[in-house]
Amino acid sequence: MATTEAVPGAAVRRRSLLRPLVFAATITLVLALLFGVPWWSLVMAGNQWPGVVQVLGTVVFGLALVVFPVTMFLGHGRGVDWAARTGDTILGAVWILFVWALAGDLLRLALLAGGVDDPVRSRVAAASTAVVALGLGIWGYREAMRIPRVRRVEVRIPRLGAGLDGLRVVLLTDTHYGPIDRAAWSRGVTEVVNRLDADIVAHTGDIADGTVAQRTGQAAPLADVRARLARVYVTGNHEYFGEADGWLGHMRTLGWEPLHNRHLVVERGGDRLVVAGVDDRTAAGSGLEGHRADHALALDGADPQLPVLLLAHQPKQIDAAVTHGVDLQLSGHTHGGQIWPFHYLVRVDQPVVQGLTRHGARTQLFTSRGTGFWGPPFRVFAPSEITELTLRAGE
Structure with a gap:
């Protein structure tokens, strides 16, 4: 009786062939929904x-459906800034239209239940969708491009010494210097930070989309940021799309301390942090030698009796912070969702979208909504922020 042996690696090869097909099918479906739903609601339906x-x-x-993937590929795949600006703007606009077209469809159903016939019913829904989307688009663009407001948060840390009570930490994160030249915006952010007269200024990553050479001008105002005790920086995930080592080195030339799995100790009033x-x-x-999130290395040699302030880009890194006895972790990454209701999708990936939360008996986490924005130049119901955290001693 003849037997058939499986060819070694055949299953692996089949899976490797299926992956790009599944990916392509998923992208096609997403694009069809993103562009198709508002097209149907605004243009067709019963209008x-x-x-x-x-x-x-x-x-x-x-045309938008055809132009979008091309400009996104050229912009974010090949680093062509005009293409990135075009693709990002289309993405933000179509997301807003998609969301409010769905809301318009609910209005259409309500009008149907109320006995309103087409074409009036569908035209009212389409007009409502267009007006709301346009208004939110204009407002969201202004929200994204403005200098962030200061968000003030008080954090009580039981292990903090009395000499450090009232220590002020200003948090910047997700500046995303990118295809839109925001050098003037960057100078404005620096001016706000300096008015806060912070003890520590921290940047928790995603400093830019692109290389140091591309974004030198936008990052230059960071050299003028003032802090009494320390200016500290860690990498975000977007540094690993560009040149993480380059940004670590450049921040050092700007006078900041890159905390590349390391720590420093600050002292005030006889107490240390x-x-x-x-x-x-x-x-x-990333494939870069020596790059990984290593909490043990970062805290190596630190006095275990001292309170610990940890910079880690993603809220998801909080579990390791709890394990290593961190008192307060500062993070960004989420942008607060950036364009409502995207925060629901962010919440699937991250334990927190924004704000101060407690994890375990000792550890607290503050997640910023971000200082800048990524990609689409819109912020809808997710305002940017420069965060001033005041640390308080005692229970």
């Missing part, structure tokens, strides 16, 4: 617009 309106609307959505930092959790997969 009964004149033929020329339907043709023009279809052409606009069709360990300020530590770890690489982003994606660093280990």
Whole structure:
């Protein structure tokens, strides 16, 4: 009786062939929904617009659908800034339209239940969607491009010495210097930070999208940031899309202390605080030698009796902070969702979207909504922030 042996590696080869097909199918479905839902709601459905309106609307959505992946590839794959600006703006606009087209469809159902017939029913829903989306787009753009407001938070740390009571830490994160030249914005952020007269200024990563050479001008104002005790920085995941070592070195030339799995100790009024930092959790997969989130290395040699302030880009890194007895972790990464209701998807990946939370008996986590923005130049119901944290001693 003949037997058939499985060819070694055949299953692996089949899976490797399937992955790009599954990925392509997923992307196609997502794009079809993102562009198709608002197209149907605004242009087609039961609106009964004149033929020329339907043709023009279809052409606009069709061109956007074709241009979007091309500009995203050129912009974020090849580093072409004009393409990135175009693709990012289309992404933000179509997301806002998609969300509010769904809301418009709910309005259409409500009008149907109320006995309103087409085309009035669908035209009211389409007009409402267009007005709300346009208003939120304009407002969201202004929110993204403005100098962030200061968010003030008080954090009580039982192990903090009396001499450090009232220590002020200013947190910047996710500045994302990128395809839109925001050098003037960066100078404005520095001016706000300096008015706060902080003891420590921290930057928890995603400093830029691009190389140091591309974003030198936008990052330059960071050299003028003032702090009484320390200016400290850790990498975010976007540094590993560009040149993490380059940004670590450049921040050092700007006068900041890169906490590349290391710590320093600050002292005031006879009491001391360990300020530590770890690489982003994606660093280990970057292929860069010596890059990984290593809490043990970061705290190596630190006095275990001293309170610890830890910089770690992602809230998801909190479990290791709890294990290593950290008192307060500062993070960013989430952008607070950036464009509502994206924060629900962020929450699937991260334990916290924004704000101060407690984890375990000792450890607290503060997650910033971010100082800048990534990609789409919009912020909707997720305002940017410069955070001033005042540390308080005692229970």
